[in-house]
Amino acid sequence: MSGPASLGTLKMTITYYHAEPLANSLKSMIPLKEKGIAYTSTYVDLHKFEQHSDWFKAINPEGQVPVLDHAGTIITHTTVINEYLEDVFPDQQPESGPLRPTDPAGAARMRYWNKFVDEHVMNHVSMHGWHRLVGVIARNVENGEFEKLMEHVPLPDQRKKWMQARSGFSDADLALATEKIEYALNKVEAQLGETPYLAGTHFTLADINFYSHCGMMVERMFPDLEVAKHFPRMVKWRDIVTARPAVADALSSEDRTAPGLRTWSGDR
């Protein structure tokens, strides 16, 4: 703050704008901590719709967390942020090995899984989370007031999702999402029968991705799937990931969600 700062130090300044340590916000927080990158943490309060506020949209016009600000270079979307951190800090790696494999075939396996989680997992868990959490928040807003809030949501798809969360997702949509999650769990379980981590022998960004969007909360959120019984390798893998000091540190960061609404995070 008041100390001397060289231009070099300023140039390296990183700010991470994020919400609760789960899903997207967790997904880029883990690599920052695994790599030991110093950063300023700025909490964006989704309960107060801060992600749609003018000050935040001046940083990310899409109005979504998280955002990485690296000395003025703004990076959004967690899969992109995490590759960026590998490009900028290739040598800062956990003892377990690089988060992005350095051999091209390994990097391809990591990206294959990242794509699968981004396109076939994330949105389905998210729908259940929105249904149970964001829907409650949205319904607590008065008519008229809600429509005004929606005017501040820049992405049309995101606006639709808010409106659907308020009215409630259909049983058919929720059932389809559960089916996709079960498909993903089977796929992960099969992979973990071949290799200890998703992309091979080492912990990578692919594990961080599936963990943040599904692995960490799937057993608690979907008791009907009997996760412990049907996906024992996934549970063991999840516990290994949870026990990593960087992950534990990330999970312990601020959570302002009302305890009754902690569908994703559970009681902390």
Next chain:
Amino acid sequence: MSGPASLGTLKMTITYYHAEPLANSLKSMIPLKEKGIAYTSTYVDLHKFEQHSDWFKAINPEGQVPVLDHAGTIITHTTVINEYLEDVFPDQQPESGPLRPTDPAGAARMRYWNKFVDEHVMNHVSMHGWHRLVGVIARNVENGEFEKLMEHVPLPDQRKKWMQARSGFSDADLALATEKIEYALNKVEAQLGETPYLAGTHFTLADINFYSHCGMMVERMFPDLEVAKHFPRMVKWRDIVTARPAVADALSSEDRTAPGLRTWSGDR
């Protein structure tokens, strides 16, 4: 075949399994040609459902083209293939510059656009293409015979898409897809007002992605959108991309689609 081949030559052997030069199959063919990588081209005949045949599923269990076989290392999914080619052949680049920017911020912009095309463009153009082309192919198969073919489709989502293509997508779904394409065109048009290419000053994998999945065919496939009138920068950019020798070369490769069904490719 019968000539002498050193182990070194064998190790570099690349085979690209692909269908017609459009969408996915085009998307990884362009980088191969832009980078001047020698490869064996193996045509997979989608009109004969070869992608679901046992010989092909032995190569890609997901039963989808294209596939890159690099001396036995199998890479699938075009965004992953294209990053892999950058990782393996970083120095083989067109005169216009590297297909993946070498500065981290540039690579992040490229990946931002790749993600956008993969998640918010590709499937929507694809739905219209399937409706007009694959639906006709699927309806030409007898009942009973069709169900048998479906048993060979390994991905459940893909099976659903085939069945939907056969019965026809709903007007509501098709209209929503068109709306998303229009949104994408507006976004691209705005970006091309800022920079000559999607990720900045140079032609990159992001341009190849949008071109292959939307830019090359959008004007012809969606006359109602009045593309030339509303998206003049996109049209100019498209013509610049089409004129690149590597792109022209890729576009001239084999197309077995019956002329009347060339919804994507048009008359060649």
